[in-house]
Amino acid sequence: MLILGxxxxxxETAAAVVRDGVEILSNVVVSQIDIFAEYGGVIPEVAAxxxxxxxxxxxxxxxxxxxxxxxxxxxxxxxHAPGLLGSLLIGTLTARxxxxxxxxxxxxxxxxKSHVYTNWLNVPESGNxxxxxxxxxxxxxxxxxxYLARRQICSSEGYFSDSPAFPLLALVVxxxxxxxxxxxxxxxxxIVGTTRDDAVGECFDKVAKILxxxxxxxxxxxxxxxxxxxxxxxxxxxxxxxxxxxxSGLKTAVLRAVQKDLGLPISHPSHDLKNHLSQxxxxxxxxxxQKTAVDILIEKLEMALEQFPDIQSVVVAGxxxxxxxxxxxLPEAYFPAPALSGDNGAMVAAACYYEIQSGVKPVDPxxxxxxxxxEIS
Ligand code: KG4
Ligand code: ZN
Numbered sequence: 001m002l003i004l005g006x007x008x009x010x011x012e013t014a015a016a017v018v019r020d021g022v023e024i025l026s027n028v029v030v031s032q033i034d035i036f037a038e039y040g041g042v043i044p045e046v047a048a049x050x051x052x053x054x055x056x057x058x059x060x061x062x063x064x065x066x067x068x069x070x071x072x073x074x075x076x077x078x079x080h081a082p083g084l085l086g087s088l089l090i091g092t093l094t095a096r097x098x099x100x101x102x103x104x105x106x107x108x109x110x111x112x113k114s115h116v117y118t119n120w121l122n123v124p125e126s127g128n129x130x131x132x133x134x135x136x137x138x139x140x141x142x143x144x145x146x147y148l149a150r151r152q153i154c155s156s157e158g159y160f161s162d163s164p165a166f167p168l169l170a171l172v173v174x175x176x177x178x179x180x181x182x183x184x185x186x187x188x189x190x191i192v193g194t195t196r197d198d199a200v201g202e203c204f205d206k207v208a209k210i211l212x213x214x215x216x217x218x219x220x221x222x223x224x225x226x227x228x229x230x231x232x233x234x235x236x237x238x239x240x241x242x243x244x245x246x247x248s249g250l251k252t253a254v255l256r257a258v259q260k261d262l263g264l265p266i267s268h269p270s271h272d273l274k275n276h277l278s279q280x281x282x283x284x285x286x287x288x289x290q291k292t293a294v295d296i297l298i299e300k301l302e303m304a305l306e307q308f309p310d311i312q313s314v315v316v317a318g319x320x321x322x323x324x325x326x327x328x329x330l331p332e333a334y335f336p337a338p339a340l341s342g343d344n345g346a347m348v349a350a351a352c353y354y355e356i357q358s359g360v361k362p363v364d365p366x367x368x369x370x371x372x373x374x375e376i377s
Contacts, residue, residue, distance in 0.1 A: 001019070001020055001021075001074045001075070001353065001356070002017055002018070002019055002025070002066075002068060002072055002073050002074050003017070003018055003021075003073070003074060003075045003076070003077050003107075003349040003352050003353055004016070004017055004059070004062065004063070004073050004075070004076050004077070004345075004349065005017075005018060005077045005078075005109075005114075005345040005346060005347070005348030005349030005350070005352065006055075006059065006076065006077065006078040006079070006091050006094065006095050006345055006348060007078075007079050007091065007111075007114065007343050007344060007345045007347070007348045008051045008055065008079065008083075008087050008088065008090050008091030008094075009079045009082070009083025009084065009087055009088055009091070009111045009343065010042065010047065010083055010084055010087060010175065010176070010343060011031065011032040011033065011035075011036060011042045011047045011050075011087070012029055012030065012031050012032070012342065012343040012344070013029075013030045013032075013050070013051045013054045013055050013058050014027075014028060014029040014030070014058065014343060014344045014345040014348075015028050015055075015058045015059045015061070015062035015345040016028065016062055016344060016345030016346035016348070016349055017062055017063065017065075017066035017068060017073070017349065018121070018346050018349035018350055018353065020353060021117070021120060021121075021349070021350045021352075021353030021354055021357075022120055022121060022122045022350070022353075023122055024121055024122065024346045025065070025066035025067075025068070026061075026062045026063070026064075026065030026066035027062070027065075027340075027344055027345065027346045028058050028061045028062045028065065028345070029342075029343070029344050029345070030054045030058055031342075032046075032047060032050050033215070033216065035050065036215055037214050037215050039215075040209055040214075040215045041205070041215060042084070044084045044085070044086055044087070045086060047084055047086065047087050048084070048086030048087050048089065048090055051086075051087055051090040051091065052090050055090060055091070055094050056094070059094070059098070062345065070102045070104075073102070073104060074104070074105075075104055075105045075106070075107060075352065075356070075362070076095050076098060076099050076104050076105070076106050076107070077095075077106075077107045077108075077109050077348045077349050077351070077352030078091050078092050078094075078095035078096075078106070078107070078108060078109065078348065078368075079091055079092075079108075079109055079110075079111050079114065079348055080092050080108035080109070080110075080368060080369070080370050080371060081108075081110050081111065081370060081371035081372065081373075081374045082110070082111055082112075082176065082371060082372055082373050082374055082375075083111055083176075083372060084372065085370065085372045088370040088372060089370060092108070092368055092370050095365075095368075096365040096366070096368055097365075099365040100365050100366070105362035106362055106363055106365045106368065107352045107355060107356070107360065107362055107363065108363045108368055109348050109351045109352050109355065110351075110374070110376050110377075111343075112172050112174075112177060112179070112181075112189075112317075112318075112376045113187075113189065113351040113355075113376060114347040114348045114350070114351040115172055115174065115317035115318045115347060116170045116172065116181065116183070116189075116315060116317045116351070117347050117350040117351040117354060118317055118336035118337075118340045118341070118344075118346070118347045118350070119164055119315040119316075119317060119334045119335070119336055120163055120164070120350055120354070121336070121337075121340060121346055121347070121350050164312075164313040164314075164315050164334050165312035165313045166183060166184060166185050166186075166312060166313075167182065167183060167184050167185075167308070167310050167311055167312060168182075168183050168311060168312060168313045168314060168315060169181065169182060169183075169192075169301065169304055169305065169308065169311050169313075169314050169315075170183060170189075170314075170315045170316075170317060171297065171301055171314065171315070171316045171317070171321075171333075172316075172317050172318045173199075173200050173201060173297065173316065173317075173318045173319070173320035173321055173326075174199060174201050174317075174318030174319045174320060175199060175201035175202055175205065175216070175318075175319055176199050176201070176202070177194075177195070177199050177318065178194070178195040178199045178200045178201075178245045178247065178297075179191055179193060179194045179195070179376075180192050180193035180194075180243055180300065180301065180304050181376065182308060186354045186357060186358055187354050187355050187357075187358035187360065188358075189376045189377060191375060191376065192243050192304060192307075192308075193242065193243025193244050193245065193300055193304060194244055194245070195244065195245040195246060195247060196240065196244055196245065196246045197246050197247060197248040198246075198247040198248045198251065199247065200245070200247055200293055200296075200297065200320050201216075201217075201218055201318070201319050201320045202247070203247040203248075203250055203251050203293060204216075204217040204218040204221050204290075204293065204320065205217035205218070206251045207221065207250075207251055207254050207285075207286075207289050208220050208221050209270075209271075210251075210254060210255055210258060210270050210273055210274070211224070211258075211273075211274060211277065211282050211285055211286060212273075212274025212275075212277065212282065213282070213286070216319075218319060218320055218322070218323065219322070221286045221289065221290055222286075222290065222323055222324060222325070224282055224283050224286035224287075225283065225286040225287035225289075225290045225325075226283075226287075227279075227283040228280075228282075228283030228284040228285070228286050228287030228288070229283075229284050229287055229288070230287040230288055230290070230291040231288070231291075232284040232285075232287070232288050233257050233261075233284060233285060233288035233289075234288075235250060235253045235254065235257065235288060235289060235292040236249070236250075236253055237292070237295070237296055237299065238250065238296070242303075243300055243303060243304050243307070244300075245296065245297075245300060247293070247296075250289070250292060250293065250296070254285060254289050255270055255273075257285070258273050258277065258281075258285060259273065261281060262276045262277070264276070290323070290325055291325065294323070294325050294326045294329055297326065298329050298330065301314065301330075313333075313334060314330065314332070314333040314334065315333065315334040315335075316330065316333050316334065316335050316336075317336060317341075318341070319341055319342050319343070320341075321335055321336060321341045322338045322341035322342065
């Protein structure tokens, strides 16, 4: 089954053709990062206009890269929730029109489901990056260890496969979300932990702004942190009970620590602090912040693993899953190829394939709606 996946929920215009939910035949992503780097963040109206300009060439290219015509495509999948309203509209209206024009079944996919399903995609033949970290590497982490042992047992009994085994926990870490999902099987999602305020990716972006590092903050903090001392500044972990997260306090803690380090009052405007910071201070703050953010994620994941002793695997997904420190902290988890961590069309097609396998029916192309804020279910 060949599925054309279309993704426009934020600032990437993307389309891909995927065979049977695993084999990427093409994967075209046009990012608007260059435009928004200048502004330090996404401007929704500009994002929607940019999607409109490139979406048809992106889809044409996805078809031609996959060497297929419309006749070969079995279904169209599009992100309809959550995301920026104008961005979602461009993707869904395009997909609806194409589904009607070419008489194809149309499926509407939740963005976080798509991120999770990057972990079932094979590496493209041309790709030189491994799809995911090698599973079952030794880990020194306390509560993750029993889970590791379980995976090895599975493996020796011969029913271990390279796809994540169920039930599993998915840690979704993106610019808009920070959630722990429990998956009993394909297309069965239960939110067991979520952020009460900012998402972790958003926190990377905001801290980068304070430090004067370019948008998007995740990659620029990771880069600056390479030369920094992660133990230099001690930043507090939020005291949130259960499996929920909070990241707005961490951003404020960085702000206060920067002001203190510079000997400036807390009334000093945050946008001016970058003008006073040395490169060494920026690197140390970036490294200390990154370590704290990753530690907070791991802490909650470990709590979740204790709470759900039946878990067979852990998958990580979303833009922040590209982070190297996070990857190194979880050698036993599944990660997407770094190139597939951010938004792309292949993940939409993959998620759609497993929805179809689970009995999900196509939507009416004349009536499909968008849901900018709806939760995964
Ligand atoms: O999944 P994504 O591409 O878009 C959303 O669905 O939100 O995630 C984007 C987020 C941004 O906040 C970006 O700063 C973050 O992912 N990000 C990273 C890294 N690469 C991207 N965060 C930490 N480390 C990275 N290497
Ligand atoms: Zn995303």
